[in-house]
Amino acid sequence: MSELEQNDHRRIGQELDLFVFSDLVGPGLPMWTPKGTVVRQELDNFVQELRAPHGYERVTIPHITKRDLYNTSGHWEKFAEDLFRINSREGKEYALKPMNCPHHTQIFARKPHSYREMPQCYAETTMVYRDEQSGELGGLTRVLSITQDDAHVFCRTNQIKEEFLKIWDIVDKFYSTFGFILRVRLSFRDPETPEKYLGTKEIWDHAESALREIAEERRADFIEGAGEAALYGPKLDFMASNAAGREWQVATIQLDMNMPDRFDLTCINEQGEKERIVMIHSAITGSIERCTAVLLEHFEGKLPLWLSPVQVKVLPIGEAHFEYAQKVLKDLKVDNIRAEVDESNESLGKKIANFKKEKVPYALVIGDKEVAEDKVTLESRSGDKLGQMSVEDLTSKLKREIKERK
Ligand SMILES: [Zn+2]
Secondary structure (H helix, E strand, C coil), X not given: CCHXXXXXXXXHHHHCXXXXXXXXXXXXXXXXXXXXXXXXXXXXXXXXXXHHHHCCEECCCCCEEEHHHHHHHCHHXXXXXXXXXXXXXXXXXXXXXXXXHXXXXXXHCCCCCEHXXXXXXXXXXXEEECCCCHHHCECCCECCEEEEEEEEEEECHHHHHHHHHXXXXXXXXXXXXXXXXXXXXXXXXCCCCHHHCCCCHHHHHHHHXXXXXXXXXXXXXXXXXXXXXXXXXXXXXXXXXXXXXXXXXXXXXXXXXXXXXXXXXXXXXXXXXXXXCEEEEEECCCCHHHHHHHXXXXXXXXXXXXXXXXXXXXXXXXXXXXXXXXXXXXXXXXXXXCEEXXXXXXXXXXXXXXXXXXXXXXXXXXXHHHXXXXXXXXXXXXXXXXXXXXXXXXXXXXXXXXXXXX
């Protein structure tokens, strides 16, 4: 196998038992196993933890909508080919959501907002559905069901810069945790095909120069990409690269002055007048599917402790040690450490080989000595022998490592 195939997320994902495709469900529709769901949840928890101090609040929307919403947003017309459509028994037209923003506008629009309440920041991790051609589907990088850690900031024009910089900080923190270097692309419209986008030239010029100003102020390593914009506005697209020289497109922050116009979104300003607001769309992981693929390839399956579905494998040498192994397992679970016991009849050598193959970060070896002294012997998947310690010392070491997301 070539190095690339060795390191393909589809192969690693299968070996680690994270997700599965079924012919009955169809291509491009991954289903996540219990272990894969742990990885998704941990990634999302991290994003929400980074967002929380910046005033983001969670919202929840249904996965379908009447056609009317997308007539107003412009998706029915401009996004037609990618839209999954549904007809109700009464002949009403619905669609599966290809993005969450139109729904979120309706949450913002539920009541008038004073300038004092701005910005309003809504976050929701949820699936969107896009009708890609089956020839384009493969692994987690091209899917029909995409989980976005989506967020929409509804803010005043004079808050754009501050809100963008906050999200940029979150992106930086998230990716530096994994050891990535980030580059940014200013994704602008293609001036040759203005009919592909929503909104006037004036609105676009304004939005694009605002993004350029933010990138310059941040002294970012950026390039400009014509024709890479979203339907409704220009974007900052982040590219993450690793030490091995591989690069992936990851997070995105998008400035949108069109959707607020189409849905007539305003706040009440200091003069008591209605003032048009703007929207900022952002996804830190990009999508959880893509992010998982990137991380599996970047780490060659050796996920960091905090992200590993199984963090510790308990390896009793023989049957005489099973009971103590179960007690250790119970202690680890009390401290929310994800652990399993290998109670197979294999030799210790085979058990050690197996835990390394499963890419579990740590193993605890338990034999006569450990049972007698009420201890465990710790070994890492990279082969480091970390010696004997009490379960108490072990859990505090692991908890620290998890908390710091080492
Ligand atoms: Zn959006």
